[in-house]
Amino acid sequence: MNTIMTAPAVTGAPRLLLRLEGLALFILGTGAYSQTGLSWWLYALLFFSPDLSFAGYMAGPRAGAAIYNAAHTILGPAILLGAGLMLNAPLFLGTAAVWAAHIGFDRMLGYGLKYATAFSDTHLGRIGRNRAGA
Numbered sequence: 001m002n003t004i005m006t007a008p009a010v011t012g013a014p015r016l017l018l019r020l021e022g023l024a025l026f027i028l029g030t031g032a033y034s035q036t037g038l039s040w041w042l043y044a045l046l047f048f049s050p051d052l053s054f055a056g057y058m059a060g061p062r063a064g065a066a067i068y069n070a071a072h073t074i075l076g077p078a079i080l081l082g083a084g085l086m087l088n089a090p091l092f093l094g095t096a097a098v099w100a101a102h103i104g105f106d107r108m109l110g111y112g113l114k115y116a117t118a119f120s121d122t123h124l125g126r127i128g129r130n131r132a133g134a
Helices: 012-034 040-047 049-059 061-071 075-087 090-109
Strands: 118-122
Touching: 012 090, 040 049, 040 090, 049 061, 049 090, 061 118, 075 090
Parallel strands: none
Antiparallel strands: none
């Protein structure tokens, strides 16, 4: 008998709350960026740059998930924000804000952190054509 293994994913009200958190992070990150005085062209340029981590999937799903997740967790923007505050560096602050806004945008749309099983397996559920519970 063939058994299809699926990655665990949050469902129901907790999933909705995580997506609403994503919306809040997107709005707050964009609002924080607006306070830096940096160009909105830079915002547009940086907004999708974390998605370059997709290239990690050329090394396979395990490496791809690790690289993608490293670029899509709040830890990176938090460290950059701390450095920006300590160094009084608006570019660091703006980059951290855009990075956080991108992560929030992804979460709001249901794109979660990846499991090593497949790109479409995320902590917020399956994405793509064969998604469940989207």
